[in-house]
Amino acid sequence: MAHLSLATLTLASLLAFVSPANAGDGPAPSAPPAWADLKPHQKAILAPLEADWNNMEPERRDRWIALVKRYPSLSKEQQERFQSRMRHWSALTPQERTEARERWKKMKDLPPDKRQELMQKWLEYDQLREEHKDKLREEHKGKAPAPESAPK
Amino acid sequence: MSGNATVGATIPETGLTASTDSFTGECNLATEQEIADFLAEVERRAFKQAMFAVRDEHSALDVVQDAMLKLADRYAGKPAAELPLLFQRILQNTIRDYYRRQKVRSLWTTLLSALAPAEDPDADPLDHMRLDVGANRDGGPADLAERAQVARLIGQAIEKLPGRQREAFILRYWEELDVAETAAAMGCSQGSVKTHCSRATHSIATFLREKGIEP
Amino acid sequence: MNERDLGAKLKRNLDASLENLPPRVLDRLRTARETAVERARQTQGAHGFVRSGSSTRFLGDHGFVPGVRRYWMPVVALVVGLAIVGYWHAATGQPETEDLELLAGELPLNAYLDRGFDQWLTSPSRR
Numbered sequence: 001m002a003h004l005s006l007a008t009l010t011l012a013s014l015l016a017f018v019s020p021a022n023a024g025d026g027p028a029p030s031a032p033p034a035w036a037d038l039k040p041h042q043k044a045i046l047a048p049l050e051a052d053w054n055n056m057e058p059e060r061r062d063r064w065i066a067l068v069k070r071y072p073s074l075s076k077e078q079q080e081r082f083q084s085r086m087r088h089w090s091a092l093t094p095q096e097r098t099e100a101r102e103r104w105k106k107m108k109d110l111p112p113d114k115r116q117e118l119m120q121k122w123l124e125y126d127q128l129r130e131e132h133k134d135k136l137r138e139e140h141k142g143k144a145p146a147p148e149s150a151p152k
Numbered sequence: 153m154s155g156n157a158t159v160g161a162t163i164p165e166t167g168l169t170a171s172t173d174s175f176t177g178e179c180n181l182a183t184e185q186e187i188a189d190f191l192a193e194v195e196r197r198a199f200k201q202a203m204f205a206v207r208d209e210h211s212a213l214d215v216v217q218d219a220m221l222k223l224a225d226r227y228a229g230k231p232a233a234e235l236p237l238l239f240q241r242i243l244q245n246t247i248r249d250y251y252r253r254q255k256v257r258s259l260w261t262t263l264l265s266a267l268a269p270a271e272d273p274d275a276d277p278l279d280h281m282r283l284d285v286g287a288n289r290d291g292g293p294a295d296l297a298e299r300a301q302v303a304r305l306i307g308q309a310i311e312k313l314p315g316r317q318r319e320a321f322i323l324r325y326w327e328e329l330d331v332a333e334t335a336a337a338m339g340c341s342q343g344s345v346k347t348h349c350s351r352a353t354h355s356i357a358t359f360l361r362e363k364g365i366e367p
Numbered sequence: 368m369n370e371r372d373l374g375a376k377l378k379r380n381l382d383a384s385l386e387n388l389p390p391r392v393l394d395r396l397r398t399a400r401e402t403a404v405e406r407a408r409q410t411q412g413a414h415g416f417v418r419s420g421s422s423t424r425f426l427g428d429h430g431f432v433p434g435v436r437r438y439w440m441p442v443v444a445l446v447v448g449l450a451i452v453g454y455w456h457a458a459t460g461q462p463e464t465e466d467l468e469l470l471a472g473e474l475p476l477n478a479y480l481d482r483g484f485d486q487w488l489t490s491p492s493r494r
Contacts, residue, residue, distance in 0.1 A: 063466070070467050078471035085470045092480075100479035104469045107479075109209050122478045125487050136483035187407045191400040196385045199396055213395050220403035225410055303384040306377060325374030326381050353370045356377065367373050 032061035042068050048086040056090070182232040190235045191220055198243055201322050204310045205247045215250055219243040240327060240337040244319055251315075302365060309359040313352050316340075320348035321356075409447045 035053040038046065045068050046053065053061070074082060089097070107118060125133075182190075195216065202212035219242045223235070230238060310318055316338070323334040324345065334349075335342045357367040470476075478484060 067467050067470075070464065074467070074471050081473075082467070082471040085476055088476050089466075089470055092476075096480060100476060101465060101469060103479040104465070104472070104474075105210055106208065107474065108468075119473055121488060122474060122484065125481075125484050128487070133481070133483040133487075136486040137481070140482040140486035184404060184408050188400065188404045191403060195396040195400055196388055196393075197381075199388070199392060200381065200385065209392065213392065213399070216396065217399035217402070220399050221406055224403040224406035227407060227410075299380075299383065300387070303380055303387075306380050307384070321374075326378050328378070349374075350370060353373050353377075357373060367376070 032058045032065070045071050045083070046086075048083060049090055052090060060090075182227050182230055182235055186232045187224065187227055187235065190232075190239070191223075194236070194239060195220075197326060198239075201243065201326070202247060204307065204318060204322070205315065206250055207311060211250060215246050216243070219246045222246070236327070237329065237333055237337055240323055240329065241339075244323075244337060248315075305360060305363050305365065306356070309356040312359065313355060316344075317348045317352040317355070320345050321352035324349050325353075405447055405450055409444060 035043070035050060042065065043050075046064060049056070049064065056064075071079065071082065092100070107115060110118065128136075198216045198219065199212055202215040203209065206212050206215060219239065222242045223239050226242070227235060227238065310321070313321065319338055320334060323329045323337055324331070329337060331342045331345050334345045338345065360367050469479075
């Protein structure tokens with residue numbers, strides 16, 4: 001049976017080796033580049049983040065660099081939207097980002113007509129007066145978290 | 153259930169016969185082929201089951217995938233015949249774990265359900281609907297639409313059930329486990345299974361009747 | 368109507384409802400199943416349990432005698448391990464794509480974050 005434990009060992013060490021190495025998905029996970037080290041095309045795309053870049057956590061820098069790689073696959077319109085939201089996104093708390101991702105996933109899974117409807121609703125909501133929105137936000141705060149209908 | 157169904161089945165590409173018994177003396181332990189066939193057979197039901205409980209496609213798929221992987225980890229050394237019960241136990245636990253993680257359900261869920269299709273469109277009279285599938289149905293578009301509508305209502309009725317009742321009902325009547333097996337999968341007494349099932353079917357019947365379907 | 372009859376009728380309906388699952392769901396179920404079977408193969412290999420089907424054939428067809436077979440075990444485990452790691456990265460480890468789509472999408476970030484929007488959507492007074 002020695003060869004079996006050998007197989008397990010090999011696998012275990014392999015997994016231990018592979019996973020962290022890939023986790024960042026950046027070119028050099030151990031040392032994400034400082035702003036000055038970025039390539040010109042990276043700087044061009046990441047320009048909105050220049051001021052914060054060197055203070056950003058390494059993982060987040062890796063993440064942005066990975067995004068830059070895929071940036072060319074976006075349409076012109078998408079690229080504009082992407083760039084215009086970078087600063088906002090970067091300024092969010094990790095929790096807010098996680099939540100936005102979750103909601104985005106749900107939105108993405110909606111059938112196209114529902115997604116359209118949701119966009120329409122957003123536009124309608126966006127038209128409301130700021131005071132009205134504030135009132136809604138206040139109302140929301142007062143609301144208890146949704147009751148859990150889960151089995152015990 | 154699938155269990156032993158594939159013992160002795162021919163593997164298409166090779167014409168080899170995958171029989172556990174012919175291979176070694178440790179017969180009846182589940183083989184890879186059996187687990188593959190079992191999962192293929194059960195996966196769509198498992199997905200719907202998770203859907204009824206978590207009501208979100210993404211999460212339901214995650215739950216099923218999780219349960220499948222856990223089964224893969226644990227089945228070694230288990231007889232093929234035990235796969236259905238083992239899998240159901242894992243699936244139920246995975247669903248419960250999901251709820252534990254999701255202590256507060258996202259308001260976004262509420263939000264999206266606000267956009268969900270309106271229940272009972274007026275244009276669609278429900279009073280003539282039947283639960284019977286198959287017998288004297290013409291399979292035409294109207295028939296299909298009616299069936300889809302009935303299926304949707306049944307789905308709603310099941311979603312509305314308290315978690316334990318839903319579990320018991322599905323295991324007992326959809327997965328067709330017997331009372332003892334259902335109790336084992338749920339980790340409760342046979343008496344509770346009977347009570348849960350009876351309440352569940354009663355609630356479903358009442359709900360459907362309210363919607364104009366004679367159960 | 369007794370419980371058993373109703374249960375049987377509902378089962379027929381539920382079974383019929385399985386025919387309309389969207390392809391994206393079926394695809395993901397298939398992927399999940401294939402990953403699980405890979406995992407099972409690995410577990411089995413590690414435990415030295417009964418084998419049949421593809422992995423036995425994989426070794427058998429290449430003419431390895433049982434004595435030689437064991438040297439291939441680490442290799443097989445390695446390949447399976449890589450496949451699983453690769454899958455997990457593909458399945459769970461694409462945060463970049465996700466963020467890219469989110470940031471480039473039609474809805475502004477506030478649509479995902481503004482509680483007022485939640486409230487407005489769900490409040491009955493809106494209608």
